[in-house]
Amino acid sequence: MSTQAGSKSAVPHVLDIRDLCVRFRTKRGIADALDHVSLSIPKSASVGLVGESGCGKSTLMKAAIDVLAENAEVTAGSVYYHDLDLLAAPAETVRQKRWAGISMITQSALNALNPVKKVGDQIVEAIRAHRNMSRKDAWARAEEMLQLVGVDPKRAREYPHQFSGGMRQRAIIAMSLVLSPDLVLADEPTTSLDVIVQDQIFRKIRSLQEELGFSLLLVTHDLGVVIENCDRIAVMYAGQVVEEGPVDQVVNTPFHPYTLGLKNSLPRIDAVSEPIAIPGGPPDPIEMPKGCRFAPRCPFAQDACRQTKPELVSVGAGHRAACIRQAEIPGLRAEAAKIGTWAKVAVKSEEVVE
Ligand SMILES: Nc1ncnc2c1ncn2[C@@H]1O[C@H](COP(=O)(O)OP(=O)(O)OP(=O)(O)O)[C@@H](O)[C@H]1O
Ligand code: SF4
Ligand SMILES: [Mg+2]
Incomplete structure (x- = not known):
């Protein structure tokens, strides 16, 4: 695209x-x-x-x-x-x-x-x-x-x-x-x-x-x-395209934690577990975070994420994602599908507010 x-x-x-x-x-x-x-x-x-x-x-x-x-x-x-x-x-x-x-x-x-x-x-x-x-x-x-x-x-x-x-x-x-x-x-x-x-x-x-x-x-x-x-999808977060590519690739093998979070909002195939929402909300566009804009809500954020702006890089044929940990994402997808992974982010952001 x-x-x-x-x-x-x-x-x-x-x-x-x-x-x-x-x-x-x-x-x-x-x-x-x-x-x-x-x-x-x-x-x-x-x-x-x-x-x-x-x-x-x-x-x-x-x-x-x-x-x-x-x-x-x-x-x-x-x-x-x-x-x-x-x-x-x-x-x-x-x-x-x-x-x-x-x-x-x-x-x-x-x-x-x-x-x-x-x-x-x-x-x-x-x-x-x-x-x-x-x-x-x-x-x-x-x-x-x-x-x-x-x-x-x-x-x-x-x-x-x-x-x-x-x-x-x-x-x-x-x-x-x-x-x-x-x-x-x-x-x-x-x-x-x-x-x-x-x-x-x-x-x-x-x-x-x-x-x-x-x-x-x-x-x-x-x-x-x-x-x-x-046929194709572009995922936007806080004014940036964070992932894009053919729909089947992006949905079946997402490389951006935000896309993983959005995917959790779909009704589950097992029809037993509830959809999981991404805790918190997007940043204020007047005060965008430095580095990765998704970091405050990302369960996989590290210090480097808050310093460096991730660039969109190729992660497959016609498929790009903007996450500095994209190479590790395949190993993190199962974790991203668990409610506990996102609950930890919710707790952390509440601690920051207090
Ligand atoms: N005319 C405007 N003046 C000031 N800020 C604006 C204006 N239009 C949009 N914005 C701001 O720009 C950002 C993007 O807004 P936009 O309407 O494009 O979002 P969106 O993704 O279409 O949202 P939604 O899903 O609610 O329609 C938001 O922070 C919004 O508040
Ligand atoms: S760059 Fe870091 S904070 Fe941003 S989505 Fe990737 S892992 Fe999460
Ligand atoms: Mg709109």
């Missing part, structure tokens, strides 16, 4: 983010939201981006479509959509790529529809903002897209409040695909839907991806969703 900064990979990438650093100016100080993040999305692939709340997933996604908040500052790095550096290109060029090339389904998608306009009209407007198409043809295209996402096209004449949550989300997906983008950024696209509808929506996105061939960056808190739906 990632390429080394400065070199072009042989794999064609639709999106190639290199060494991206983003900060936010806040009243309390500078929040370090993204620290040298590199992430690439190969053509037609689906990449899952996971990590706890506040680790920078949405910031990364917004940077990729150049819609960061006013108080954000990109201090380093580049974001290539094909051969176009979105951060250096003129605003109008970037605007043309939005929706037609890169579309985004946001966390608040359920509020993204205008309540006083018919769903079909909203899709027609999205088409006509970018394409020189008659209203009649655009309406036909809107109906075609609704059909494709599993909504009866006759319902195009209804208002959003007449749709269920799942149908509204399907309408948003129809809108995001109507201009045939080749990259879809989906930020928690099923938040607030019940589990069965979530599953249906993911199945639909997957079948559409097979049919239409777009690449997908899927942000979620849920490792299970990535296992079901993605």
